[in-house]
Amino acid sequence: DTGVSQDPRHKITKRGQNVTFRCDPISEHNRLYWYRQTLGQGPEFLTYFQNEAQLEKSRLLSDRFSAERPKGSFSTLEIQRTEQGDSAMYLCASRHRTSGGPDTQYFGPGTRLTVL
Amino acid sequence: GDSVTQMEGPVTLSEEAFLTINCTYTATGYPSLFWYVQYPGEGLQLLLKATKADDKGSNKGFEATYRKETTSFHLEKGSVQVSDSAVYFCALFSSNTGKLIFGQGTTLQVKP
Helix, strand or coil, rough: CCCCEECCCEEECCCCCCCCEECCCCCCCCCEEEEEEECCCCCCCCCCCEEEEEEECCCCCCCCCCCCCCCCCCEEEEEEECCCCCEEECCCCCCCCCCCCCCCCCCCEEEEEEEE | CEEECCCCCCCEEEEECEEEEEEEECCCCEEEEEEEECCCCCCCCEEEEEEECCEEEEEEEEEEEEEECCCCCCEEECCCCCCHCEEEEEEEEEECCCCECCCCCCEEEECC
């Protein structure tokens, strides 16, 4: 079990550019979540997938944001026309849905985005 | 809606001191409760969890008890170490919303 991995760990971009982040969940975890964390705050839910289906999106996820999980394994989060307000840590988490078990999500190390 | 409130930090303690970080929640139904820890520059690590009233989660000397009557899940440790310096997040998972909701985090600084 290698844990949740994210790539890149850091991204610096200029305002208006597009960026894409990748998340590889723990093997066989069928649920995958994206969160955004700004400085001094707790993570805020953005969206989640069950297998390849995107089941819910937060109102925080503007139309410049899009997430995919094409084969139910890794996921990508793309931000188009980045703005300075998009600067944050983007966290990915995965969870295995087991009956009767606690709803535990395991987090990756995050991708820190800086928009200049 | 569901929410989590933590005591404001930073909390500064000397090594071997007793730690309490308060956490209270508001939720419909019966959420699962969690404490996560975040070290500088890293993602969140699950520290402990509790799924029903009166459950006690424990790990690495940290403990928290799910108190339904006071809607609380306070984190405690009897003797902190410098290596415990980090940001601690209390969170709840509600099956009603299907979301993990976090508090704002409490920074702990332990001095030798």
